[in-house]
Amino acid sequence: MEERILEVRDVVKRFGGLVAVDHVSMDVYRGEVLGLIGPNGAGKTTLFNVITGIYKPEEGTVRFKGMDITGLPPHQVAKLGIARTFQLVRPLKNFTVLENVVVGALQKSPNLGDAVEKSLEILELVGLYEKRNVASGSLTLVEKKRLEVARALALEPELLLLDEVAAGLRPKEVDALVDMLREINKRGITMIMVEHVMRAVMNLSHRIVVLHHGRKIAEGTPQEVANNPQVIEAYLGTGVE
Amino acid sequence: LLRQRGGGEVTEIKVGVILPLSGKLAETGADLRDGIEFAVDQINSQGGVKACGGVPITVVWGDSAGKPETGASEAERLITQEKVVALVGAYQSAVTKTASEVAERYHVPFVNPDSTSPALTQRGYKWFFRVTPHDAMFAAQQVEFVNWLNQKFGNQIKTVAIIHEDSEWGSKVAEAWQQAFTQAGYQVVKVVKYHAATVTSLDSEVAALKAANPDLLLVAAYVQDAILLVRTMKAQNFAPKAVLAQDAGFITPSYKEQVGADGWYIFSREVFNWDLLEKISRLKEVNDAYKAKYGKDLNGNSARDYTGMWVLYYALEEACKKAKPSDLDAFRSALRDALANLNIPGDKLIMPWRGVKFDANGQNTLGQGIVVQMMEDGKYYTVYPEEFATKEPVFPMPPWTERGG
Amino acid sequence: MAELLKVENIEVFYGEFQALYGVSFHVDEGEIVALLGANGAGKTTTLKTISGLLRPRSGRILYEGRDITHTPPHKRVEAGIAHVPEGRGIFPWLTVMENLKAAAYVKRARERFEETLEFVFSLFPILKERRDQQAGTLSGGEQQMLAIARALILRPRLLMLDEPSLGLAPKLAYNVIMLTKQLRDEGYTILLVEQNVRLSLKVADRAYVLETGRIVKEGSSAELERDPMIRAAYLGM
């Protein structure tokens, strides 16, 4: 568990006068699930965008498996083994669910038969097997989110970035999702999870990093973070599960 | 198809005519068609092709739509399917190029009454005959005209500027002008070329011409740009001593109707003009009959195609003496020879020409243009050559500020 | 209490696929009614049908006693129905302020725009701070706030919220749901779809449970909170 798969160092991302990510550094170790939480507008999605190459940071570096990937274009980042889901889902609408996943799978298994086989397996894992031949445009939001996860998995990533995949789920569904993600994690995929649904983050994360106004304000085990008064004040509040 | 009557005699002689009957030039195409149709009517009513036993000429129409590829395919259809003895057409030089190429391959005579690109008769074709003068011939004649003006009015023209649109027509005209005027000792001080299809303003173009301050401005323009040019010249108060245009835009009915007083005193080279009626005796008669039938006067286009058809008729009469139309190949070949040897005197034509006689390249060497000038009644009058002139030229052009209108 | 909204037996299709099978329920004036149901049950479909984005193949929708089944969406808004759609639907290239102004297009909203604006900004101070930022560049949660704010600008009689806490930080999510109570007290009627069932039952007066396009249960919040099936399926116990 000591290998650092991702090292974020002093990353700064500004939008005009606004500093969306403000000198954030963090490490992700191979095999762990890292929770990334923080109030709305804290800079979580922006940090994901920096890691995956959609934004270029003004300052700082991102290293993946020791290699500097700062500013690489998104498709190359994906090739190296970092996959992500979008907070706002973007399925390939006229493609079937299966086809959506196969697009990703082909990256690693150029043979169509293999790619399909692998995709079906993934669909089973995320619970979309039944819907494999449905056009992805007609899925419900939650299903689309699962499809996002499935597509990301198809890339056989070493590091998976999840942006609010539990949003909109009922507790039971959250639990099912957590089980699913844990299963994925067990297969050796490291994850960073941005999530507001505490039931998911707290259950799944090994460690949690908290952002606020673009800065890192806390880091630790779920327990430590949940009891951190600053985090409670800024983020958790009282009264919610 | 030469329809067989009993024992191998024909009942008609089929001629294929390719014109832009649809597309951008359809308006012109209609004029051309009327000229041809009228000529054929006259020929047939005076007894058809007598040497072939008085059979009538029938026209099979082909529409080029103004496109070279359609022109070529129409040529092939008329030759192989309709089995015409000869082709006539096709107005636009580009269409004439492809259509006559097909004719050349099939060994079918091609009579071209109306395309003026010099290149057409530089291809070494054996079956191609152009009745109208081409742009280089016009240019030479325009130099003569300017020389004549200089003689008459005391050497006022020394420098020349050219403005032309950039299609094949305008570019070739400009090329010929540049060559002819330079050779004759004039100084070409500026050449401006613009794209007619997209021109929305000629302000800079006219400014550049004005800066060059030429004595004579030569213009090759289509109708919208011709109007725009005159307007802009007036707006910028640019008045060279003379403006000499190369027909086209400057002689269209739209231009004449719309430009009004701003068009006065502008010269244009023409192939034909209404006042020739007074000078060419045959013409008045023909024009009266034509007007009775079509409700309009002949113009440069209809008159040339009318003439082209007659030229073909004279050749047919000769050919019939050498071969039978029922033997198509032999007849076409005889027709070609007849065209090559043709010599029609000027008084048999309605055009202001000295006659029709083709050189080895198939170019009529006896054709010529005329120069007209718009006078204060808004009409064009012939001013050159002198034998056809009905008015004295006004020269130099009065400045814009000193005109009524 | 007067019946503000009555949905009678609506059947809704997406092409060949039937999403709602004869759904009926009602919302009385001044109530908070929660619509519960698993993923894909048809909650969003129901709200969209009420706001007119979808047309039922059969059945009727009555609002203030009038049949509005065939009324176009914008007329329903004029009549006082506001719908905060799932997935936000903000205008990405307009600024925050322009987004709010766009909501003041209907007369009922325009008349009290300034006043409502104050109120909305007091609820979501971050929006005031970001009033000139392009809405599309707001964070996920900020966009959600903007969407709710916009619906409030409309000064509706019936406010329909589709998963308003989606993507909001826990603290803010709590506040937003609690807000519905405050709104109810000011005279709004609210139809709430919310994944946080525990919290929604806390604020709602009554609730309906949808399952695969059919209403399978209804009752007061207190009753449903005690219902073992609800406890298992929706409260995670």
Place this chain on the structure above:
Amino acid sequence: MRTGWSEIARQALSLPVLVAAFLLVVTPFGLYLADLPFIANMMFLSLMYAIAAMAWNLLMGYTGQLSIGHAVFFGVGAYTTMILVVYYDVTPWIGMFVAGAVAALVGLGLGVPFFRLRSHWFTLATIAAGEIFKLVFNNWEYVGSSAGLQMKIVPEGKALYYLQYAASYVYIYVALLVLAIELVVLYRIVTSREGFYLQAIREDELAAKTLGINTFKYKMMAMGISAFFTGMAGALYAVRYHFVEPAAVFDVITVSTYIAVAGIIGGIYHFAGPIIGSFIFLPAAEYVRVTIVARFPRLFGLHVFVLGVVLLVVSLFAPDGILGWMEKRGYIRRRRVIEV
């Protein structure tokens, strides 16, 4: 995932394809015997447009990039063939393929700036490119400026080398040959992994990017191939008419737009759509022109107006073209890349 040759052979030997091929091969000879050059010319033009429209559709139907600037490639192909034969005495048999290659290079050159743009913007850029090329060729002395270039007539013994035949039937076979090559190449592409990626790009480019697809590379690939075959279609024009001029081969309406319209009418989401579209649209347009000009010679724009009406009806009532309409009716089925 590349389609094997045996699979292609199997597809090629399926009954409808065989029947169509047989008809295509026999018809020109029949037309020759029946002496119907007009119809033969229609057939040639339909084939030429089919080749261009198939190529265009690799970008449109498969990659989602709408070009209304394919006249650029058509014109460049036509000119390349012509320049080679007129100035360098190179046989059009070779010239045609060089034409494709040069057009492909031009396509790649344009792709670099244009693929920074999406949807409408890309379309507009292609239209602009068409205009630029026309203007530049119009002013370029070497290629004859606006007068264009015409091939000299060669002695009959050299007909095969210079592809100069009086009878136009011959050219139909040349076009058929090019079409056959194109069909094989395109079929292999669209049923391959690359073809699948192209369709992913069509659906959502950003999503495709994050799935690890180098969208720029694949769009460039589609552009290159599309330009190649459009260039060959242009080469066929030069070969058939022995003449090129900017006004004819770079025309926005009769080249760029006709290619697109043929594709749209046939159905852009079907492999064979553009062929069907070309064989319907061109003859129909020609028929309308000929009949209307005969009936109403003085109403100059009428036949184009009628074409407009037809196009409007298609886009309103059969927006997915003829094959799309048939699919909706259940007469045919679109072949999905993956079916499990």
Place this chain on the structure above:
Amino acid sequence: MVSEIDVISAIINGILVGSIYSLVAMGLALIWGVMDVINFAHGDYMMLGGFIAYALYLAGLDPLVAVPVAFGAIFLTGVATQRLVINPVLEAPLVSQIAATFALLLMIRYGAEAAFGPYTRLVKVSYAETIHLGGITIFVPQLIGFVFSIFVALLLYLFLTRTYVGIALQATSQNREAAQLLGINVKRMYDLAFGIGVGIAAIAGVLLTTFYPLFPEEGGFFTLLAFIIVVLGGFGSVFGSYIGGLIIGVVETVSALFITPSLKDVVAFIIFIVMIMVRPTGLFGKKE
């Protein structure tokens, strides 16, 4: 060779001509922005405006009287077009939208040609005079056109940014469904956008007719220029389109001084290509 005065003169003339391009482009930008539809027939509505001016001119009126008349008539035509042609294809893929507006182009342009004949017309206004200012010449109708165009542009700008309807129009352009949920009658917004868009083009047509020959096919080039201008000015920016039009006007007249004028459009196109390379969002654009 080229004197300073020529350049200044060219710039002024470029601005005057460009202001007409600007109007055409603004209308296009509005339609494009709100409905996400490119109107290929845009220049042809402009041409119709010109014919309305010509008709009034024949009736003995000043063609400028046609400004409100043409706007009104073409606005209504636009609304009708929107309902019958555009609305049915709004949800359709890009290609059927383009096919539909292209069909409109063919119908309007060649319908006009069939109805009025392909001939060129010219309007003669009493104020067709030239002002000379130290070597610079300004044609009065062009100057009037320029003033009108500024006026129209200003009105449109205020309408879009200062009125609730204007903001509703912009909102509709970005999210149809959400706009409906705010009580905005989306269909009416489309009617307005298309009507105003082509109406403004018609005004441009009227102004143009006071100094430029009128013929049925004149719209084609203006549509093309409008495309370039909208890209140059930046998507969704009506203001940008206005400036873009002036820039293209100046580029054309000035480049005609320095290179062969038949290539001046190439310069405009090259600027367009360079623009999309360095700044795909245009000068004032927000959206790609």
